[in-house]
Amino acid sequence: MKHNLFDLFQNRFPADRSEPFIETGDSRVYTYAEAEQASSRFARLLGDRGVQPGDRLAVQVDKSPEAVFLHLASLRLGAVYLPLNTAYRDAEMTHFFTDAEPKALICRPEDEAERGALARASDVSCVLTLNGGGEGTLIAESRGLDADYPTAETDADDIAALLYTSGTTGRPKGAMLSHHNLSSNLLTLHEAWGWNSTDVLLHALPLFHTHGLFVALGCVLLNGTRMLFQSNFDVDEAVRLLPRASVFMGVPTHYVRLLSHSGLTRDVCRTMRLFVSGSAPLMEETFHAFAERTGHTILERCGMTETCMNMSNPLDGERIAGTVGPPLPGIEARITDSEGKELDAGDTGMLEVRGPNVFKGYWRQAEKTAAEFRGDGFFITGDLARIDKRGYVSIVGRAKDMIISGGYNVYPKEVEMVIDTVEGVAESAVVGLTHPDFGEAVVAVVRRREEIGRPSEEEIIAAVKQDLANYKVPKRVFFTEELPRNSMGKVQKNVLRENFADTFSAPPGNT
Ligand code: MCA
Numbered sequence: 001m002k003h004n005l006f007d008l009f010q011n012r013f014p015a016d017r018s019e020p021f022i023e024t025g026d027s028r029v030y031t032y033a034e035a036e037q038a039s040s041r042f043a044r045l046l047g048d049r050g051v052q053p054g055d056r057l058a059v060q061v062d063k064s065p066e067a068v069f070l071h072l073a074s075l076r077l078g079a080v081y082l083p084l085n086t087a088y089r090d091a092e093m094t095h096f097f098t099d100a101e102p103k104a105l106i107c108r109p110e111d112e113a114e115r116g117a118l119a120r121a122s123d124v125s126c127v128l129t130l131n132g133g134g135e136g137t138l139i140a141e142s143r144g145l146d147a148d149y150p151t152a153e154t155d156a157d158d159i160a161a162l163l164y165t166s167g168t169t170g171r172p173k174g175a176m177l178s179h180h181n182l183s184s185n186l187l188t189l190h191e192a193w194g195w196n197s198t199d200v201l202l203h204a205l206p207l208f209h210t211h212g213l214f215v216a217l218g219c220v221l222l223n224g225t226r227m228l229f230q231s232n233f234d235v236d237e238a239v240r241l242l243p244r245a246s247v248f249m250g251v252p253t254h255y256v257r258l259l260s261h262s263g264l265t266r267d268v269c270r271t272m273r274l275f276v277s278g279s280a281p282l283m284e285e286t287f288h289a290f291a292e293r294t295g296h297t298i299l300e301r302c303g304m305t306e307t308c309m310n311m312s313n314p315l316d317g318e319r320i321a322g323t324v325g326p327p328l329p330g331i332e333a334r335i336t337d338s339e340g341k342e343l344d345a346g347d348t349g350m351l352e353v354r355g356p357n358v359f360k361g362y363w364r365q366a367e368k369t370a371a372e373f374r375g376d377g378f379f380i381t382g383d384l385a386r387i388d389k390r391g392y393v394s395i396v397g398r399a400k401d402m403i404i405s406g407g408y409n410v411y412p413k414e415v416e417m418v419i420d421t422v423e424g425v426a427e428s429a430v431v432g433l434t435h436p437d438f439g440e441a442v443v444a445v446v447r448r449r450e451e452i453g454r455p456s457e458e459e460i461i462a463a464v465k466q467d468l469a470n471y472k473v474p475k476r477v478f479f480t481e482e483l484p485r486n487s488m489g490k491v492q493k494n495v496l497r498e499n500f501a502d503t504f505s506a507p508p509g510n511t
Contacts, residue, residue, distance in 0.1 A: 001155070001156070002153045002154065002155070003154060003155055003156035003158075003179050003180060003183070004075060004076075004078065004151050004152060004153070004154045004179055005075050005160050005179045005182050005183050006039075006072055006075035006076050006151050007151055008183050008187075008222070009072070009075075009221040009222065010036065010151075012221070012222055012223070012224050013032045013035075013036070013224050014032055014224045014225075017031060017032045017033035017036065018031050018032075018033055019031060019032055019224070019225075019226075020226045021034070021035050021220075021226060021227070022035075022065045022068065022226070022227055022229045023226060023227070023228050023229060024065065024229050024231070025228075025229070025230055025231060025234075025237060028065075030065045032224070034065075034069075035068070035069055035072060036147065037147035038066065038069035038073075038142075039069045039070075039072035039073040039075075039076055039149075040073070040076065040145075040146065040147045040148060040149035041073075041142040041143070041144075041145040041146070041147060041149075042069060042070055042073035042138060042142050043073040043074075043076040043077045043149040044142065044145040044146055044149050045128075045138070045141055045142040045145055046073060046074075046077055046079070046104060046126070047077060047149075049104060049125070049126040049128075050103060050104075050125055050126060051077055051079050051103045051104050051126065052077075052078075052079075052103070053077065053078030053079065053152050053154065053158070054078065054079070054080060054158070054159070055077075055079050055080065055102070055103035055104070056079070056080045056082045056100045056101065056102035056103060056162060057074045057077070057079045057080065057081055057082060057102060057103065057104050057106070058082045058084060058096065058097070058100065058102035058104065058105045058106070058119070058124070059071075059074075059081065059082065059083050059084065059105075059106045059107075059208075060083075060084040060085075060086055060088065060093070060105070060106070060107050060108070060111065060115065060208075061086070061106055061107065061108055061130045061131075061132075062086060062108060062131065062132035062231065063132065063206060063207050063212075063229075063231045063232070064130070064131075064132050064133070064134050064231065065134065065229065066130055066134040066138070066139065067130065067207055068207065068217060070106060070130065070138070071083075071207070071213065071217075073149075074160075074161075075151070075160060075179075076149055076151045076152065077152055078151075078152025078153075078154045078158065079103075080159045080160065080161060080162050080176075081160065081161040081162070082096070082100055082102055082161070082162045082163075082164075082174075083161070083163065083207060083208035083209070083213060084096060084164075084208055085206070085208045085209070085408075085469055086108070086206075086208070087469035087470045087471060088469050089466065089467055089468060089469060090114065090115075090118060090467075091466075091467040091468070092172075092467075092468065092469065093115060093118055093119075094118060094122070095171065095172065096164060096172075097118060097119055097121075097122035097124060098122055099174065099363065099364070100162060100164075100174055100363065101122065101123070102119070102124055103124065103125060103126065104124060104125070104126035104127070104128065105119040105124050105126070105127045105128075106127075106128050106129070106130055106138055107119075107127065107128075107129060107130075108129065108130070108131055108132075108136075109129040109130075109131050109135075109136055110131075112127065112129050115127075128141065132231055154179055155179075156178065156179055156180035156183075157178045157179075157180060157360065158178060158179055159176045159177065159178055159360060160177055160178060160179045160181075160182055161177045161182070161213075161214075162174040162175070162176055162177075162363055163175050163177065163209070163210060163305045165304075165305040165306065165409060166409060166410070166411040166414055168400045168401055168402070168411055168413055169413060170411060170413035170414040170416075170417050171414075172414075173362040173363065173365055173368060174362060174363030174364075174365075175305045175306045175359050175362060175363075176359055176360040176361055176362070176363055177214075177308070177359050177360070178359075178360050180356060181307075181308065181356065181357055181358070181359055181360070182214055182218065182308065184330070184355075184356035184357055185214070185307075185308040185309055185328075185356070185357040186214065186215075186218040186219060186221075186222055186308075187222065188309075188328050188329055188330060188331075188357075189215060189218075189219055189309055189312075189328070190219050190222045190223065191329075192312055192314075192315060192328055192329065193219070193247075193274060193276070193299070193312075193315055194273075194274070194315045194316075195219055195222070195223045195247075196223075197223075197224075197225065198225070198246065199223055199225050199246045199247055199273075200225060200226050200227065200228060200244060200245045200246050200247070200271075201216060201219070201220050201225075201226075201227040201228070201245065201246075201247045201248070201249070202227070202228045202230070202238065202241050202242065202245040202247070202248045203216050203217065203220070203227045203228065203229050203230065203249075204230040204233040204238055204248070204249075204250060204254060205233075205249065205250065205251075209279075209305070209407075209408075210303065210304075210305050210308055211249065211251070211278060211279050211303075211407070212249075214308055215249060215276075215278070215303070215308065215309060216249045219247075228241045228244060228245055233250075233254060233257075235257045235258060235260075235261050236261070236263070238254075238258065239258065239261050239263040239264055239268055240263075242264075242268045242269055242271075242272060243267075243268050243269075243270060243271055244271065245271065245272060246271055246272055246273045246274065247272070247273065247274045247275075247276070248272065248274070248275050248276070249275075249276040249277075249278070250275075250276070250277060251277065251278065251279040251280050251406060251407030252277055252279075252280050252281065252282045252283065252286060252407070252439050253280075253406045253407060253437055253438055253439060254277075255275075255277060255282065255286050255290055255298065256283075256286055256436070256437060257437070258290075259286065259289055259290060259293060264293060264294065265293070265294070266293075266294055266295050269294045269295070269296055272294075272296060274299060274315070275290070275294075275296050275298045275299065276298070276299050276300075276301060277298045277299070277300045277301075278300065278301045278302060278303060278309075278324075279404070279407035279408075280404040280406070280407050280439050280440075281395060281404070281439070282298060282300045282321075283439075284321040284322050286298075287300070287321040287322075288321060297319045298319070299312065299313045299314075299315065299319055299325075300312075300313050300319070300321075300323070300324050300325065301313065301324055301325065302324035302325075302393065302395060304381060305359075306358065306359045306379065306381075307353060307355075307357050307358050307359060307379065307381075308357050309328060309357065310327060310328065310331055310333065310353045310355075310357070310381075311324040311325050311326060311327050311328060311331075311333065311393045312324070312325045312326075312328050313325030313392075314326075320392055322394055323388075323392040323393060323394045324392075324393050324394070324395060325392055325393065326390070326391040326392055326393065327353070327355075327391070327393070328355075328357075330355055330356060330357075331353060331354070331355035331357060332353065332354045332355060332378070333351060333352070333353050333387065333393060334351075334352050334378065334387075335347060335348070335349040335350065335351060335352075335385060335386060335387055336349050336350050336352055336374075336378075337349050337350075338350075340352075340374050345386075345387055345388060345389045346386055346387075346388060346389070347386060348384060348385070348386045348396055349384065349385075349386070350380060350381070350382075350383075350384065350385075350399060351381045351383045351384070351385035351393065351395070352374065352378040352379060352380050352381065353378065353379050353381060354376070354377050354378045354379065358377075358379045359379075382398060382399050382400045382402075383395050383397075383398060383399070384396050384397035384398060384399055401413065401493070403430075403431070403432030403440050403442055404432070404439060404440055405432065405435070405438045405439065405440050405441055405442055405471055406437070406438040406439065406471060407439075408469075408471045408472075410432070410442055410471065410472050412429070412430035412431065412442075412493075413430075414468065414472065415428075415430045415442060415444065415464060415468065415472055415473075415474065416428045416429065416430050416444075418463060418464050418467045418468060419444055419446060419460055419463070419464060419474075419477075421463070422455050422459065422460055422463045423453065423455065424448050424449055424453050424454050424455045425446055425447075425448060425449070425455060425460070426447045426448060426449045427446075427447050427483060428444050428445065428446045428447070429444070429445045429483050429491045429493060429496055430442060430443070430444050430445075430474065431443055431445070431493045431496050431497050431500075432497075433497060433500055433501065433503050433504060434501065434504065434505070435475070435504045436504060436505075441475045441476075441503075441504055442471075442472060442473065442474045442475060443474055443475060443476045443477070443478070443500060443503060444460065444474040444476075444477045444478070445477075445478045445479075445480055445483065445496050445500070446460060446477055446478070446479055446480070447479070447480055447481065447482065447483055448479060457476070457477040457478075457479075460474070460477045461473060461474060461477060475504070476500075476503055478500060483496075484496065
């Protein structure tokens with residue numbers, strides 16, 4: 001039976017297609033009719049260029065309404081949408097091209113020469129461009145094409161999107177999300193968070209990750225209403241726009257920055273009904289300070305690239321700081337011990353989830369996929385958690401070595417692998433340290449060789465900047481004669497976190 005996420009969205013578009021869908025920061029308004037027409041033209045062009053159902057469509061562009069229409073075009077084609085962070089460098093992009101083998105790449109005009117060459121070297125047959133202002137060859141070459149493209153007859157389990165999430169081994173893996181994974185989760189969120197016909201979302205997230213692309217944008221598309229669309233998060237502009245919005249979704253850094261803005265008052269939040277936080281743990285002090293300042297209790301929820309959303313604090317009911325709430329309707333969660341045996345309420349162990357939202361596996365990594373599922377279909381999240389007697393989940397740690405910086409996942413192994421290639425470095429250990437803005441910040445501790453030129457902090461940072469996205473680059477690099485190890489010879493990163501804990505704490509007296 002046909003099941004295409006675009007059909008679900010389109011069936012819920014306003015009957016009057018001239019209704020506004022996107023309003024940009026410079027007051028350009030795009031209607032649902034334009035979303036339908038542009039996504040059809042883009043789908044037609046990409047189809048003519050050979051993109052078939054199941055083909056991967058790599059997209060590395062700045063946030064724009066046209067980028068939203070491109071995502072819709074990918075769904076209409078039955079293609080597999082592969083959104084890529086604009087901060088990714090050549091070394092990272094080469095991995096995505098060789099692993100995902102996309103049929104086409106849409107990139108920024110300024111990246112066309114270099115990224116286009118990289119893509120063509122990996123047999124990407126079609127390269128088109130799109131800039132943040134809605135110009136490029138994607139626009140020019142689709143102009144005038146028909147505006148009623150027949151949406152592909154995909155099945156529920158056909159893959160709609162491939163999102164890469166790094167792994168502890170250092171090489172990112174593609175998470176395969178089906179049309180049904182997404183449609184089931186978005187319908188659940190739309191219901192659970194009480195979306196209504198008057199809602200206006202303030203969209204301040206990037207479009208190349210789950211939070212901004214599915215959770216935020218997906219709920220608006222299901223709702224058929226307008227969103228105020230920030231191309232990049234600007235806290236002044238956000239505070240100015242809040243009086244015209246009713247829903248905001250952000251990572252904790254967004255909330256920390258809103259709180260640091262003197263213009264954030266109860267008055268500017270007078271039309272707001274819901275503030276959602278996720279992608280990283282929300283500090284309890286942020287939760288309470290925000291409630292104090294605005295009168296709004298932030299609703300914290302929890303998800304993963306592999307599952308979209310799993311748990312959420314309730315819309316109507318107690319939202320408890322430091323928890324991510326109970327599992328969403330239709331989703332099961334349990335806490336298990338190292339053997340997979342379920343533990344009692346209140347015990348800490350591995351969080352496992354099961355539901356229609358759980359992905360189809362990692363792209364061309366059947367073994368790694370099998371290792372992350374139990375025999376009864378529960379997915380092992382890698383988060384350490386406990387569930388209290390009321391069913392509220394608290395994430396208490398991570399079984400895997402991972403840093404969440406400003407809402408982005410950073411895997412130390414990926415950074416260590418680059419640092420260890422710098423001449424003069426003997427070994428390195430990358431840890432996340434508490435950071436007032438990003439929550440956690442990436443920091444490296446390096447042991448240098450004696451005999452060869454000893455690289456400086458700046459040289460090591462420059463080397464990582466060359467190969468990895470900016471948010472993965474260590475904010476600081478410290479040097480040591482010896483890395484602390486346990487009796488098994490494993491680097492004790494907890495000791496390093498303690499030794500350098502105060503690196504980013506505001507000096508006394510500076511608030
Ligand atoms: C920017 N910088 C960062 C980060 N962002 N450093 C560490 N961590 C970050 N997250 C650095 C840049 O490298 C640059 O440094 C400097 O900050 C300014 O860059 P700019 O782009 O202007 O940054 P910003 O505007 O301050 O961005 C901060 C931000 C952004 C708005 C919080 O990080 C952001 O949009 N985060 C959201 C990520 C997200 O969408 N996460 C959801 C993933 P330099 O000049 O030295 O280069 S999906 C997910 O996690 C699951 C599924 C879920 O549950 O949602």
